Amino acid sequence: DNYFKIAVLPGDGIGPEIISESIKILDVIAEAFQYKFHFDYGLIGAEAIFKTGNPLPEETLKICKESDAVLFGAIGDPVFDNNPEAKVRPEQGLLRLRKELGLFANIRPLQTYSSLIEKSPLKKEIIEGADIQIFRELVSGIYFGEKFTDPEEAYAYDVCRYSREDILPIAHMAFQEAQKRNKKLTLIDKANVLDTSRLWRKTCQEIAAEYPDVQLDYMFVDNAAMQLILNPKQFDVILTENMFGDIISDEASVIGGSIGLLPSASIGENNALFEPIHGSYPQAKGKGIANPVASILSVAMMLDHLGLQSAAGKLKQSVEHAIENKYVTIDLNTKQYYSTSEVGSFIADYI
Amino acid sequence: DNYFKIAVLPGDGIGPEIISESIKILDVIAEAFQYKFHFDYGLIGAEAIFKTGNPLPEETLKICKESDAVLFGAIGDPVFDNNPEAKVRPEQGLLRLRKELGLFANIRPLQTYSSLIEKSPLKKEIIEGADIQIFRELVSGIYFGEKFTDPEEAYAYDVCRYSREDILPIAHMAFQEAQKRNKKLTLIDKANVLDTSRLWRKTCQEIAAEYPDVQLDYMFVDNAAMQLILNPKQFDVILTENMFGDIISDEASVIGGSIGLLPSASIGENNALFEPIHGSYPQAKGKGIANPVASILSVAMMLDHLGLQSAAGKLKQSVEHAIENKYVTIDLNTKQYYSTSEVGSFIADYI
């Protein structure tokens, strides 16, 4: 029916400010499209550590598990970044949430906006028209493998482990996305060195026959880090493991010139989480200068996921309208700019 | 004295062509400066597999161990890249050589040439003046940790392991380099997720007191992948582990716009190896179009390492003279260009 339970986790830094704008948008959409969104707020990250000692309180996990979708702000606080000895850290909350909800696929679209192309650090002719969808495996690999530090701190290790079962679901997802797009899938790995990478290649090769219309390519991660800058237009859908995905997707996110605009979706079998790619940006906290668009576009991804395509379409259109009319925050235009909430309201009003 | 034993490993693809130019240069330098270079040639990589079945024949290893320096061309052949099942691969030759010679530090300078700045994919104002020295740990980490693939291929793992002893020598080297430069050292890691990264931070922190004039910073690898593109000038000396160094140094190598110019040195306690950053570029093999400058600048790094600073200085000057006078290969100027051996001879004549 038209009733949806949304878990809302504002988190740290600018998280709460951008999430307010997303809620503003959802309220307007509820009215315009006759949906009902029920919001359950939860603590996570540094905020949760300060208040409960736990970066992911059980109450928050419960809210998320029972939700139709999780709307996530940002986490991270300089207090912890500058202290490598801290035993409890905001990031643990997010990592555990991903694992507990089984969010195996992190999906990040890289799109460029012609009115913002000059913000890119790359030359216009290189970046213009690039359109990439990145699928990053999110709940296995070296992030979640066994870890050990010898009590004397003489040595440490981290294990990167993958099973076929870890790889298959996201590989199928990426092939299916490629079918809907330009039919090109690039697996990024380090198969000339790593056993896990060779397992990724083998597993993708095995299922490739089910997607005969998709061209499957392989690229070593070091080469990919170069190719993304030299010629981003060669990519359509990218598939990669957790650690390489962390690096490559962040690299990809800046070449468009507008990391403040990029949303992401983390999808599992029974749960899904939507968050901006940018972090908690603590220096901007409370100043009303944060760009709410990445969070608002995460809402659009969420609506899509909930099957509310027409609302999602309308929302994306409204965001484009705001950007084209230069109704943007200071990161995109230092001469004429609007506050976080002005931009949110402008987009809401257009809906 | 003035006698040096140089092991020469031309390798695959364009390796032999660029190495010929480096030998041409060394012959001229020997004459001009009254040195004597003795060259011992060895097989490595695909070439060695085709001829002996072994990517690093014992004879080659012996030549290298007995040398004062190793001059390396390139390895890699599409025959192997396109076959993930191949059990013997060219890369194994290079990896084993690094390990056997104990080449723990891979050093890659990133410099820009003002006459070539427009070749960069980045906007001029972002890249101009960037000058970075990258120290990548080369004989430990996930490259050399335990590897396993279950016989049924249901799962695989790779272990990333570091000991304090692995980290200390390269960390000291990087601190010392920072002292000679702009006194800024950035350790790139993923300390919010990995135990090995936290060991890197701890170990660097411990010895930082010995270098009070150097400012030690930390940066997460995902952020570093962005910052290199957004603002490369913020970096002076970068220190990082093996896998992150592979990715980050390749990313860094293209932002200058001239990967064909970048040399690298791999240093161990008793041995040292010098090679261009670029690969074997098989498409260009035998066409006389390969840029010999990266290999020639590797010779300059080698001369520096052998204590022949004035010859190294003269050689670098000659290379700059060739570039400024547009005496370059087709990759740097498609309108007016010279062959591999013409560029080599031009540089040699100037010495």
Ligand SMILES: CC(C)[C@H](C(=O)O)[C@@H](O)C(=O)O
């Ligand atoms: C906060 C951190 C643990 C996280 C990650 O590395 O996955 C972040 O960088 C991301 O990409 O979502």
Ligand SMILES: CC(C)[C@H](C(=O)O)[C@@H](O)C(=O)O
């Ligand atoms: C050929 C390959 C094994 C090697 C590496 O990953 O170290 C190469 O990419 C390099 O950087 O020298």
